[in-house]
Amino acid sequence: MSERKIRVVVAKPGLDGHDRGAKIIARALRDAGMEVIYTGLHQTPEQIAATVIQEDADAVGLSILSGAHMTLVPKVVAMLREQGAEDVLVTVGGTIPADDIPELKRLGVAEVFTPGAPTDDIVEFLRDHVAAPA
Amino acid sequence: MAIDPGSERRAHQWLEERYSREREREVPFETLSGHPVAPLYTPEDLSGHDAERDEGFPGSFPYTRGVYPSMYRGRLWTMRQFAGFGTVEETNERFRYLLDHGQTGLSTAFDMPTLMGLDSDHARSLGEVGVEGVALDTVDDMATLFDGIPLDEVTVSMTINAPAAILLAFYVVAAEENGIAAGKLGGTIQTDILKEYIAQKEWCFPIEPAMRLVTDMVEWCSGEMPRWHPISISGYHIREAGATAQQELAFTLKDGLTYVERAVERGLDVDEFAPRLSFFFNAHIDFFEEIAKYRAARRIWARELRDTFGAKDPRSMLMRTHTQTAGVSLTAQQPLVNIIRTTIEALAGVLGGTQSLHTNSFDEALALPTPDAVRIALRTQQVIAHESGVPNTVDPLGGSYFVEKLTDEMEAAAYDYFARIDELGGMVAAIESNFPQREISDAAFEHQAALERGDRIMVGVNAFEVADDELTEIHRPDPAAEGRQRERLAETMARRDEDAVRTALGALERAAAEDRNLMPLLIDCARARVSEGEMVAAMQRVFGTYTETPVY
Known part of the structure; x- marks a missing residue:
């Protein structure tokens, strides 16, 4: 089994500047031994997909607190698929109303973490669900 | 305060002989910001404190006890709920609803594209138009937003920063086309661009040209809009991003002092513009720490304006503040509990001597508020104002050993940060070297870690949880608003x-x-x-x- 660390892109799509959560997650994943690439703010879906592919990431965490998740998440998922990166695990975090979660999962989001989710749960989820590198 | 040596000895004796034999709960006794709290405060804690010098009287230097002599006996704080969603027509309707329910000022929330200087038809605006605030693109939108509202009577606050000068231009022209001269307009525009780079992160330009635009506006307003507050120096977002109370205080005041410095460098007399600067603080859940923060803030501002900038007009030294309860203290779990959190925070704002107040709605960890939730938030302020008896006397906590000590410690913490920022070459240089951003991100991480260790309890989140605690009714953005x-x-x-x-x-x-x-x-x-x-x-x-x- 390879020693390769899990590579995660933490991304902030859209225009909102609420990066507290994204930065906490990025740091918690890094502290848990993962390779973390944080995109910074105000990323377009195109930029995020490009980062995921360029960084050869295993997973991407999208942090959205702007209410624009139903516009932005499907775009990121579609772009990853178009570019042959459909095996990248996509998770979403932020203020996501419960009613929207089934639709996000139907689109291919592996899990949605809402306010109050412990960082340990997120670390564990990634460890359990990122396909073991070949 | 003169200390009776006997009392100091008695306090020591009490601590050693009585208190130390008691059992304490196994929890950290510290403020939300991690500042240690002693079991008891006595006159001994105020040995370096001079009541006359450090507290003064309400309405007199250094304004620790409040900016006006009569405070809420003269006039209650302005109840100003922040609102904005969808198109300007819908927000205009919400404004009228709030005024009809006894609100006394207006406060406008703009959507993300407006905050970032993008029009609603820009590709990057897709999915965000009218979602987190009201969408506004031209002067015609501004006119519709305040349609039917007497702008020469109601004061209006606008939360906009990077493009603030543009929105002020819209506001001035909309009023002018309605027959109201700029000089008659009263209100506030946030314009605090430094805290955008530090915390809120909605920008359009690099820091230096952005500062020039702020100074242009301050200069123009000091000549043309005597009733207008051209900057609301804001700690709110700094705190929401994870700062401690001490960091909120220090970074906000340092931002404010930097705007003053720039305006003075431009050649303005400090007394020409400083009376029109106002502040905006967070009211978080640690009751006494927040009260101490407001009291320390007023004192530092008064001293700096008088002693560093040579202000002569007392109005230049008074720190007028708007306060908003802490959005970040609210939980998605068991949301009705948020009403209680907001009540405690609002009370801290009032006991801290705020001039205006926004109380968050209980559903705001999930979405923008529904009208019913907003009404409860406004009622919270009305209960404090009209039922609690709290506004009957000015600064009722002044003279409390604990509150005065905490106020002094808060002030000292702010000056420690000022020194570190000055070493880096001032606030702009400090921001460029990521100093405040790193301090805040470390504090946010530590707070989260304390929650996960269980050192800090959030009711409903890491203790006292229940299943099925979700709200069934929340505000959903209207998907057709973007098209309209x-x-x-x-x-x-x-x-x-x-x-x-x-x-x-x-x-x-x-x-x-x-x-x-x-x-x-x-x-x-x-x-x-x-x-x-x-x-x-x-x-x-x-x-x-x-x-x-x-x-x-």
Whole structure:
């Protein structure tokens, strides 16, 4: 089994500047031994997909607190698929109303973490669900 | 305070002989910000404290006990609920609803594209138009937003920063076309761009040109809008991003002092503009720490304005503040509990001597509030104002050993940060080197870690949880609002004189490259129906844009 660390892109799509959560997650994943690439703010879906592919990431965490998740998440998922990166695990975090979660999962989001989710749960989820590198 | 040596000995004796034999709960006794709290405060804790020098009287230097002599006996704080969603028509309706329910001022929340200087038809605005606030693109939108509201009577606050000068131009022109001169307008526009780079992160330009635009506006307002507050120096977002109370206090005041410095460098007399500066703080859940923060803030501001900047007019030294309860203290779990959190926070704001207050609605960890939730939030303020008896006397906590000690410690912590920022070359240089951003991100991480270790309890989140605690009814953004707003923008663009637009935009771009005040040019653009996005783009051609290097 390879020693390769899990590579995660933490991304902030859209225009909102609420990066507290994204930065906490990025740091918690890094502290848990993962390779973390944080995109910074105000990323377009195109930029995020490009980062995921360029960084050869295993997973991407999208942090959205702007209410624009139903516009932005499907775009990121579609772009990853178009570019042959459909095996990248996509998770979403932020203020996501419960009613929207089934639709996000139907689109291919592996899990949605809402306010109050412990960082340990997120670390564990990634460890359990990122396909073991070949 | 003169200390009776006998009392000091008695306090020691009590601690050693009585208290130390008691059992304490196994929890950290510290404030939300991690500041240690002693079992008891006595006169001994105030040995370096001079009541006359450090507290004074309400309405007199250093204003620790409040900025006005009569405080709430003279006039209650302004109940000002922040509102904005969808198109300007819908927000106008919400404003009228709030005024009908006894609100006494207006406060406008704009959507993300407006905050970032993008028009509603920009590709990057897709999915965000009218979602987190109201969408606004031109002066026509501004006119509709305040339609039927007497702008010479109701004071209006606008939360907008990077493009603040543009929105002020819209506001001035909308009022002017309605027969109200700029000089009669009362209200506040946030304009606090430094805290955007530190915490809120909605920007259009690099820091230096952004500071020039702020100073242009301060200069223009000091001549043309005597009732207007051109900057609301804001700790709110700094705190929400994870700062401690001490960091909120220090970074906000240092930002404020930096604006004063820039205006003085521009050649303005400090007493010409400082009376129009106002502040905006967070009211978080640690009751006494927050009260101490407001009291320390007033004292530091008064001293710095008088002693560092040589202000003579007492109005330059008074720190007037708006306060908002902490959004970040609210939980998605068991949301009705948020009403209680907000009540405690609002009470801290009032006991801390705020001039206006926004109380968050209980559903705001999930979405923008519903009208019912907003009404409860407003009722919370009304209960404090009219039932609790709290406003009957000025600064009822003044003289409390604990509150005075905490106020002194808060002040000392702020000065420690001032020294560290000065070592880095001032606030702009400190921001460029990511100093405040890193301090805040470390504090946010530590707070989260304390929650996960269980050192800190959040009711309903890491203790006392229940299943099925979700709200069934939340505000959902209207998906059709984006289309309606694009139509509004297209209509304004179709009606306008394109030659006038080109002339106004060309003049703006040229002036941006020169050493000229941009406000009159922005007003000309607003009259010609130039959109916000067009003005920002014209200035970006000269100023460039901003990209941060994130730290975490």
